[in-house]
Amino acid sequence: MPLRLIAVHAHPDDESSKGAATYAKYVAEGAQVLVVSCTGGEAGDILNEQLPEPARSRAHRDMAGHRRTEMAAAQAALGIDHVWLGYHDSGLPDAEKGETVRPGTFATVPITTSAAVLVRIVRRFRPHVMIAYDENGGYPHPDHIRSHEIAMEAWRTSGDPTAYPEAGAPWTIDKLYYERTFNPDRFRAMYAAMAERDPDAPELAEMATFLERFEGREDLSTSHVHVAEHLAARDAALRAHASQVPTDSRFFFWPPDVVAAIWPTEDFQLVESRVPTTLPETDLFAGIHEESA
Numbered sequence: 001m002p003l004r005l006i007a008v009h010a011h012p013d014d015e016s017s018k019g020a021a022t023y024a025k026y027v028a029e030g031a032q033v034l035v036v037s038c039t040g041g042e043a044g045d046i047l048n049e050q051l052p053e054p055a056r057s058r059a060h061r062d063m064a065g066h067r068r069t070e071m072a073a074a075q076a077a078l079g080i081d082h083v084w085l086g087y088h089d090s091g092l093p094d095a096e097k098g099e100t101v102r103p104g105t106f107a108t109v110p111i112t113t114s115a116a117v118l119v120r121i122v123r124r125f126r127p128h129v130m131i132a133y134d135e136n137g138g139y140p141h142p143d144h145i146r147s148h149e150i151a152m153e154a155w156r157t158s159g160d161p162t163a164y165p166e167a168g169a170p171w172t173i174d175k176l177y178y179e180r181t182f183n184p185d186r187f188r189a190m191y192a193a194m195a196e197r198d199p200d201a202p203e204l205a206e207m208a209t210f211l212e213r214f215e216g217r218e219d220l221s222t223s224h225v226h227v228a229e230h231l232a233a234r235d236a237a238l239r240a241h242a243s244q245v246p247t248d249s250r251f252f253f254w255p256p257d258v259v260a261a262i263w264p265t266e267d268f269q270l271v272e273s274r275v276p277t278t279l280p281e282t283d284l285f286a287g288i289h290e291e292s293a
Contacts, residue, residue, distance in 0.1 A: 003031040003285050006127035007179075008118065008151040010106075010143040011041040011089060012071035013244045016237035017252065018138070018181045019131060020078055021227035022266045022284070024234060027079040031285070034081040034125050036118065038147050039106045041067040043091035048246045059243050066243060073240035078233055081125075085117055090142045107142035114146070115153035116167055122158040123168035128288045130155055131268065134178040155272070174275045174288050177268040180221040184214035186263050190254060193262040203250035221267035223281040228264035231256050 005026060009015045015023070015035045023033045042064040046056060059066040075082045087106035093099035101107045106114065122130075132151035137144025157163035159172030191207045227234070238245050238252055245252060268284065270277070277287035 003129075003288065004034070004125060004127040005031060005129040005131065005284065006034045006036065006122065006125055006173075007131040008036045008038065008133075008147055008154075010038050010133075010137070010141065010147045011044065012037050012067045012074070013041065013238075013241035014144075015080075015082075016074050016078075016234065016241055017245075018179045019266055019268075020074075020237045021230040021234040022225045022268075023080050024078045024230040024237075025225065025227050026284075028230065032081065032125075033078075034083065034121075034127065035075070036083055036085055036121060037071065038085040038114070038150070039087050039089040039143055040064045040084065041089050043089035043105075044244065047244050048242055050246050050248075051243055063243075067241075070241045070243060074237040077236035077240055083121060085114065085121075087114060090146075092141055101142050105142075107146045109146075111146070111149050111153055115150040115157070116164050118150050118154045119158050119164045120167040122154050122173065123171045126171045128174045129177065129284050130173050130175070131177045131179055131284075134269075138179070138182070172274065174273065175270065175277070175284065176272045177223065177284060178220075178271055180219070180267045180269050182210070183219045183221050183267050184211070184217050185219040185221075186267065187211055187214060189262050190258070193258050194254070197255075197258065201250070203254070206251050220269045222270045222279045223268045223284060224265035225268070225284060226264055226282065227266050228256075228260040231259060 007015060007019060027033050044063060046059055087109060088104065090101045090105035090107040093101055130151065133144050133148040135148055137148055155173055155176050159170045161170045187207060187210055191211060194201055195204055235253060239247050270279065275287040
């Protein structure tokens, strides 16, 4: 039986911007990777002004259906398995305008209700590794925070036969990681390398904005997966989400040769482990024996 990894994401496209090359790498090596999209991304806008007709018209008429089509293309690009948790995108309310999350959306559903669905998925898939967001959701979107909360509930309870007994036979996950793709050290290194290569590169301004947000923030990553050979699969998955990611986005599509030379890894933080392992790591499955698969 192969090694198995589950990644819990809030919206379609999150899986492609956070850890996609790692997923492609492990699939290529024979592991099974399952991405869970907690919501359908229905509240998203068209962020790509280059999106052509009729795709733009279809997205306006049926954003949920359009993003399902995009997700299917991203899934094929990475070779992963994929399931929808089935909840409605909460959107990102503007607190300054007094907006609140709409009732009935993912962030308003009780944690145990949506966690029960995730626990069922975990017990059916039987992963050895779980990747989730940190307690801030990576950034404070209500759906990202709720994704963290239900992932933690599943981590704690999926192996407990007294918890969610209707969700299937217990399964204990070996290791829990937070994704740390957007870590400050990576951005600093890439910014310096790209500035040296082309001081007038237009992407530097956007990268500088991120560096300001990272000011004073510690790099918490412990585990670094070499993915240089799988950047093309990641880029194909990102481009599949055309309503969200412009095909020429300089923010996402950094020069592959620079990435390979300066920061050829995707980075994660080992939060808890039920198997012995030594940090830092280069393999998220470190410490897990094949016979346990």
